[in-house]
Amino acid sequence: MASARDTTVRIRSVGTALPGPAIDNAALGRRMRMAAQWEQWVEAFIGTETRHLSIDLETAKPLFSLADLCETAGRSALAGADLVPEDVDLIVMATASPDMLMPTTANVVADRLHINGVPTYQLQSGCTGAFQALSLAHQLLTTGTYRNALVLGGDVSAKFYDFDVDFAALPPDQLVHYVLFGDGAGAVVLDAEPDPGSAVIRQIFSRLTGLGRGPGQTLDWFGPGDRNADRPPAIEDYKAIEDRVPTMSVEILDELLDDTGWHRDEVDFLLPPQLSGRMTGKIVNLLTLPGAHEVSCVRETGNNGNATPFFQLERVLGQMAPGQRALGISVESSKWIKAGFAVETI
Template sequence: MAGQREEQVVDTPHIRILSVGTALPGPPVDNAALARRFGMDALWEQWVDAFIGTRNRHLAVDIGTGEIRASLSGLGETAARRALENAGVRPDEVDLVVMATATPEQLMPATVNVICDRLGIDDVPTYQLQSGCSGAVQALDVAHQMLQTGRHRTALVIGADVLARFYDCDAELAQLPPEQLVNYVLFGDGAGAAVLSTDPGAGRCELVSVRTRLTGLNQEAGATLEWFGPVDRHSERPAATEDYKAIERRVPEMSEETLHELLDDLDWREEDVTYLLPPQLSGRMTRRIVERLGLAGAEEVSCVNTTGNNANALVFFQLERALERLAPGERAIGIAVESSKWIKAGFALEGV
């Protein structure tokens, strides 16, 4: 029609993952070291091996002395610097930063802004998401959506946690209830980061889909982390709890739902998936989940047996391994499940 303005069609940019960087604190702490430190016998060590299946974890606290040897912001800075260097991207070229953590150093300032200050990043939008194991995927989702608007070109996405802050190095583990005891063997500390870009000629991997969903309506929390202030500092509430039985029951089911939702969204078949990045609660749970998902032709990308469950960092340790292997045309599915109020999250990659 004459005089009517024509609609301008703008292509949604494809989002590439340029690189990943990771950081772990201190040497690995194996189950025997935990048993010695907390006065547990050899049967306890065998129980951890058989029923948890995680052999090592890296801790930001020296369990022998109680000394803090790494901080959340320090680990996050190291991982971010490595990701930027691997991508060949300068800090001043980053125009969006998103971070996920369940264990911020302070309520204010946000740890993401402390990390940006150390990196020399300024005058850009920054976001910090407080979430557990699904938080890394939520951060990727936020960055993915914001990059697709075309207003940003290069995003730095960070996931990091220091869960050893919640250890009581003087605890007598033999007297702890299961929902507190399990935290001493499941978790580790660490950080990871990825650089995302809208540059169509950059990188070897496209982030083709990300999805996260809260599914915990009227459900009891499966995990808790408390924040104590001066008024309730001496509360008798435990700092951290884990309903491992509920997690064992629900996480495999939620993982299977997420897998099929991603495949349906993308119109992919199960046999199209080359690599599977499964949830990483523990070595034993990972095996159960992989068996349930039944992607017989997909190669598993896992690291929890050696890193421990370091929460928001874990997805980046898996991504680091996956990017080394992903060839043009190959596809990968990643899944993360958070038990605090039951969030299922997943993402899909394709080699380019």
């Protein structure tokens, strides 16, 4: 077992899961009974082309739960790491949309994977939740107490959709929720036994910066006493997000470069925030890393919330050669959290 002083944490494997076929803007627009110019509006202002939903689009009946998706992603990650359930020492999961309040989705997934007798943690968070889960697992592994960790992240946004509403009458802060998001899950196995050619985490952080700021995103819960309340289940303050996320992304990048000592021309891959296709392009231009290859998935998968960084990691780890470096950046608008990581192959 490694000591806390000499522990280097590596990403041993990645697994992901998407529900159902890709749904393009035309199909979504027809289901929402939107006018023909819907597609042009989505492309011009959002920039997302397809997404995967955990419901049947025509009937709105659920087809996949978050536990279903996380189980699939977790199995894939364990297989990629050549681990059996008895090998797992720790589970950390992040989501903004658990299947229920109790039992936690993390424990349901652990049961399905036949993992028992280990610490399990579920973090309630939005887009930066995956970074928070990775950070917590990273810190626990560096204590030398655990050999490995299964880290999960995912969201099922379709549970908040109501296809009986008059979409043409919805205000933008509610309508945009139907366009931005897709459902999915991801998983990684981290361990403290790096091998030559493996990807190691050089830096990772997550920090709340929302003091005195109103939320940019709200997801509500309804109980028996207020399930018929007039307030909407999901709201996006897209203008505030457009204004703040790019600036916060630059601040995260600067902090990662300062912490690692890397120069801008030494970064080979950039994993930018994946709010929407349009926003991602704007942010990448602001970050000014001319030699870095952008690793994005949002145009094809939509914003998958806590699953998104795992889709990006899955793409980039297959491309990284020894000695190459990647930076990941995420901003959570619900209460303005900054998060980032630095990964390097050795």
